[in-house]
Amino acid sequence: MLRTLFIGSKNAFDQVLVHWLAQRTDLVGVIWTHSTAWQRSWQGRLSFTQKRLKRYGPLKILDELLFYLYYHTVLSKNDHIELTQKVIEPYWAKHTGGWEGDSIFTLDVNTPEVIAFLEKRKPDLALAMCINNYFGKKVRRIPKNGIFLWHEGITPEYKGLYSPFWAVHNLDFDRIGYTLLQMNDKYDAGTIYVQGQAHSKFAYILRER
Numbered sequence: 422m423l424r425t426l427f428i429g430s431k432n433a434f435d436q437v438l439v440h441w442l443a444q445r446t447d448l449v450g451v452i453w454t455h456s457t458a459w460q461r462s463w464q465g466r467l468s469f470t471q472k473r474l475k476r477y478g479p480l481k482i483l484d485e486l487l488f489y490l491y492y493h494t495v496l497s498k499n500d501h502i503e504l505t506q507k508v509i510e511p512y513w514a515k516h517t518g519g520w521e522g523d524s525i526f527t528l529d530v531n532t533p534e535v536i537a538f539l540e541k542r543k544p545d546l547a548l549a550m551c552i553n554n555y556f557g558k559k560v561r562r563i564p565k566n567g568i569f570l571w572h573e574g575i576t577p578e579y580k581g582l583y584s585p586f587w588a589v590h591n592l593d594f595d596r597i598g599y600t601l602l603q604m605n606d607k608y609d610a611g612t613i614y615v616q617g618q619a620h621s622k623f624a625y626i627l628r629e630r
Contacts, residue, residue: 422446422447423446423447423545423546424446424447424449424542424543424544424545425442425446425447425448425449425544425545425546425547425548426448426449426450426451426452426539426542426544426546426547426548426564427439427442427448427450427451427452427547427548427549427550428451428452428454428530428547428548428549428550428552428568429452429453429454429549429550429551429552430453430454430455430551430552431453431526432551433504433505433509434504434508434509435550435551436519436520437508437509437512437513438548438550439451439519439520440512440516440519440520441512442548443520443522444516448520448522449522449523449542449543449544450522450523450524450525450538450539450542450544451520451522451523451524451525452524452525452527452530452535452538452539453524453525453526453527454526454527454528454530454551454552454554455526455527455528470482470486484590485582485583485586488583488586489583523538523542525538529554530552530554530556530560531554531555531556531557531559531560535560536559536560536563539560539563539564540563543563543565544563544564544565545564545565545566546564546565546566546567546568546569547564547567547568547569548568548569548570548571549568549569549570549571549604550570550571552570553582555608556568556604558606561604561605566603567603567604568603568604569601569602569603569604569614570601570602570603570604570609570611571599571600571601572584572599572600572601572602572609573585573599574587574588574596574598574599574600574609575588575596575597575598575599575600575616575618576600576602576609576610576613576616577610578593578596579596580608580609580610581608581609585597585619595618596618597618597619598616598617598618598619599615599616599617599619600613600615600616601613601614601615601616602614
């Protein structure tokens with residue numbers, strides 16, 4: 422059976438994915454990240470914004486900041502309710518118990534502790550989701566078949582954070598979607614294995630206008 426390892430934030434949806442993966446593969450471990458820890462303090466938010474400002478420039482960061490504020494003040498509650506009612510609760514209604522295997526927490530997937538955790542378990546492949554860490558070569562080379570990333574966007578056109586937002590921003594509604602890719606040296610890049618559109622009522626209304 423395929424030996425797998427999951428890497429992602431410890432939220433309700435990712436815990437469903439971990440259980441789902443354990444039912445279909447030999448799940449040998451989980452690496453929980455705190456990749457969104459920057460959101461928990463004003464200092465973290467400022468530091469994160471400064472890094473992106475240096476990388477992408479003021480206009481793009483202003484757009485992202487306004488979207489971030491709008492999403493977390495208006496949309497996030499309804500999104501959470503919909504995800505819970507349509508995905509999480511129906512899944513656990515059909516399955517009992519969560520996965521209780523070996524796991525560790527980390528702020529950075531490139532630490533010696535993470536590398537040792539991976540080397541001990543020797544997975545055939547790792548699946549990553551809800552990640553904004555960069556995966557260095559040493560980490561990516563440990564799983565026999567590499568690390569696969571589930572990215573909430575169509576690549577190569579929309580990489581990085583807020584990919585669906587930028588697709589809407591550009592009125593590029595056909596590129597609101599998802600990509601499963603094998604990581605390489607670049608962010609959200611590599612061989613694409615699965616890619617598809619995520620059609621939404623909102624996108625349909627905007628397209629019609």
